[in-house]
Amino acid sequence: MARELKLMKGNEAIAQAMIASGTDGYFGYPITPQSEVMETLMAEKPWETTGMVVLQAESEVSSINMVYGGAATGKKVATSSSSPGISLMQEGLTYLAGAEIPCVIVNVMRGGPGLGTIQPSQSDYFQSVKGGGHGDYQLYTLAPASVQEMYDFVFDAWDIAFKYRNPVLILSDGAIGQCMEKLYTRDNIARWTEEERRKNAPWGTFGKPADRGHNIITSLELESARQEVFNHKLQAKYAEMKEKEVRFETINCEDADYIFVAYGSSSRIAMKAMQMAREKGIKVGLFRLITLFPFPTKQLAEVAKRVKGILCVEMSAGQMIEDVKLATECNVKTEHFGRFGGIIPTPTEVLEALENKIIK
Numbered sequence: 574m575a576r577e578l579k580l581m582k583g584n585e586a587i588a589q590a591m592i593a594s595g596t597d598g599y600f601g602y603p604i605t606p607q608s609e610v611m612e613t614l615m616a617e618k619p620w621e622t623t624g625m626v627v628l629q630a631e632s633e634v635s636s637i638n639m640v641y642g643g644a645a646t647g648k649k650v651a652t653s654s655s656s657p658g659i660s661l662m663q664e665g666l667t668y669l670a671g672a673e674i675p676c677v678i679v680n681v682m683r684g685g686p687g688l689g690t691i692q693p694s695q696s697d698y699f700q701s702v703k704g705g706g707h708g709d710y711q712l713y714t715l716a717p718a719s720v721q722e723m724y725d726f727v728f729d730a731w732d733i734a735f736k737y738r739n740p741v742l743i744l745s746d747g748a749i750g751q752c753m754e755k756l757y758t759r760d761n762i763a764r765w766t767e768e769e770r771r772k773n774a775p776w777g778t779f780g781k782p783a784d785r786g787h788n789i790i791t792s793l794e795l796e797s798a799r800q801e802v803f804n805h806k807l808q809a810k811y812a813e814m815k816e817k818e819v820r821f822e823t824i825n826c827e828d829a830d831y832i833f834v835a836y837g838s839s840s841r842i843a844m845k846a847m848q849m850a851r852e853k854g855i856k857v858g859l860f861r862l863i864t865l866f867p868f869p870t871k872q873l874a875e876v877a878k879r880v881k882g883i884l885c886v887e888m889s890a891g892q893m894i895e896d897v898k899l900a901t902e903c904n905v906k907t908e909h910f911g912r913f914g915g916i917i918p919t920p921t922e923v924l925e926a927l928e929n930k931i932i933k
Contacts, residue, residue: 576757576758576759577757577758578755578756578757579755579756579757579758580753580754580755580756581720581753581754581756582609582720582750582751582752582753583681583717583719583720583723583745583749583750583751583752583754584606584607584608584609584610584613584681584723584750584751585609585610585613586720586721586723586724586756587610587653587679587723587724587727587743587750588609588610588611588613588614588617589613589617589724589758590723590724590725590726590727590728591614591619591625591651591727592614592617592619592622592623592625592761593728593758593759593760593761593762594649594727594728594731594762595623595649595731595761595762595763595764595765596625596649596650596651596677596727596731596764597624597625597626597643597648597649597650597764597765598625598626598627598628598639598640598643598648598649598650598651599611599614599625599626599627599628599650599651599652599653600626600628600630600635600636600637600639600640600643600650600651600652601628601629601630601636601652601653601654602629602630602631602632602633602635602636602654602658603629604633604654604655604657604658605655605683605691605747606655606681606683606691606692606693606747606750606751607653607654607655607679607680607681607747607750609750610653610679610681611627611629611653614627615627623761623763623764624764625764626643632661633654633658633659633661633662634661634662634664634665636652636654636662637652637661637662637664637665637666637669637678638665639652640652640665640669640676640678641665641668641669641672641674644669644674644675644676645672645674645777645778645790646770646774646777646778646779647770647771647773647774647775647776647777647778647779648765648770648774648777649675649676649677649731649764649765650676651676651677651678651679652676652677652678652679653678653679653680653681654678654679654680654681655680655681655682655683655747656680656682656683656684656685656689656694656696656697657683657685657687657688657689659678659680659697659700659705660700660705662678663700663705663706664706666678666705666706666712666740667704667706667707667708667710667792668792669740670706670708670710670711670712670739670740670792670807671708671710671792672790672791672792673738673739673776673807674738674740674790675731675734675735675737675738675739675740675741675774676734676740676741677727677730677731677734677740677741677743678712678740678741678742678743679742679743679745680697680701680742680743680744680745681745681746681747681749681750682694682695682696682697682744682745682746682747683746683747683915684696684913684914684915685697689914689915690914690915691747691915692747692914692915692916692917693746693747693748693749693751693838693888693915693917694746694747694888694889694913694914694915695746695836695837695838695839695887695888695889695892695893695911696888696889696890696892696913697744698744698865698887698889698892698893699892701714701742701744701865701866702714702865702866702868702896709804709807709808710807711739711811711814711866712739712740712741712742712866713730713733713734713737713739713740713741713742713814713818713864713866713867714741714742714743714744714864714865714866715729715730715741715742715743715744715820715863715864715865716744716745716836716837716862716863716864716865717743717745717749717837718749718836718837718838718840718841718861718863719749719754719756719841720749720752720753720754720755720756721754721755721756721757723743723745723749723750724756724758726743727743728759728762730743733818735773735774737810737813737814738776738810739810744837744865745837746837746838746888747915748838748917749837749838752838767779775788776788776790778790811867814866814867815867815870818864818867819864819867819868819869819871819872820863820864820869821860821861821862821863821864821869821872821873822859822860822861822863823858823859823860823861823872823876824844824847824858824859824861825847825851825856825857825858825859826858826859826860826876826879827858828856828858829856829857829858829879829880830855830856830857830880830881830882831850831855831856831857831858831880831881831882831883831884831927831931831932832857832858832859832860832876832877832880832883832884833846833847833857833858833859833860833883833884833885833886833923833927834859834860834862834873834883834884834885834886834893834897835859835860835861835862835885835886835887836861836862836863836865836887836893838888838917839886839887839888839911839918840859840861840862840886842886842917842918842919842920842923843859843861843886843920843923844859845920846886846920846921846923846924846927847859849920849921849924850924850927855927855928855932857927858876858880860873860876862893865893868896868900869900870896870899870900871900873897873900873901874900874901874902877900877901877904877905878904878905880905881905881906881931882905882906882907882908882927882931882932883897883901883905883906883907883908883931884907884908884909884910884923884926884927884930884931885897885907885908885909885910885911886910886911886918886923887909887911888911888912888913888916888917888918889911889913890911890913891909891911894907894908894909906931908926908930908931910922910923910926910927910930
């Protein structure tokens with residue numbers, strides 16, 4: 574597969590990957606710091622080349638329900654937004670999960686709570702992996718740490734979404750969304766033909782042939798016993814994700830006395846802090862989360878057995894640390910360091926936090 578080297582923003586990479594991955598439709602609404610996703614799609618005009626529909630809705634509520642309608646037909650349909658906009662989409666997301674409709678959602682996080690700021694943050698962790706809407710559902714959640722991963726994870730997200738008939742969330746932040754880096758693009762994947770769509774999404778609402786019953790897309794079930802059975806089905810699906818689809822990266826963890834646990838842009842800052850620590854003779858490793866759900870519980874627990882302390886680095890008041898402590902069963906000293914309100918921590922601050930909170 575040919576790979577062309579280009580220079581672009583993370584948000585632009587998302588848009589280009591939508592086109593290249595054979596996406597059928599994108600429905601969105603502008604909000605800083607992710608507005609370039611739609612702006613790039615509008616500039617590229619994929620409806621003239623691939624037939625992809627790109628539409629600005631009148632609100633985030635409208636856009637997520639447009640995703641519901643389009644994706645229910647078995648097509649690849651996506652949206653993107655930033656923190657307050659994703660909050661408005663929560664009802665639609667739980668409906669999508671409850672109806673088992675595959676789709677891709679991108680959240681380029683900004684600081685909050687409320688309207689907050691337009692600068693980067695990672696304070697949507699709870700919303701993303703604990704279920705921001707109602708009911709016992711989960712979103713498969715990928716956390717890119719580079720512009721290249723912003724691009725590549727769109728392809729991965731479509732694979733997972735249709736494999737498990739589940740919405741997939743790409744959880745980024747304003748630093749990566751606005752960051753400009755080199756990336757290697759892929760050859761375009763053609764949109765599914767009608768025959769391919771019927772094969773890949775036989776549950777879709779694309780007309781009833783004579784040889785099968787009706788395909789019904791709904792999240793409503795008024796009979797309690799049947800709803801319980803359905804919820805067991807969902808939990809089995811999430812358990813399979815935990816078993817088969819966990820993704821993470823370990824760097825210098827083999828001989829580490831201490832480790833940073835981080836994801837997204839914070840993992841890049843922690844990487845530099847790790848290098849600075851090793852230059853001082855402190856053996857530090859990095860455990861980078863790539864999937865936030867499913868969380869790499871078993872893998873982190875194994876690494877934690879060999880270290881003296883863990884510093885969770887996250888641009889929030891401390892959210893990911895709860896899952897880290899659950900994974901390690903609190904058997905190792907674990908502390909949080911993060912800046913919030915849109916302030917990005919420096920590697921020096923991270924190293925100082927390790928020395929002051931963990932080592933001393």
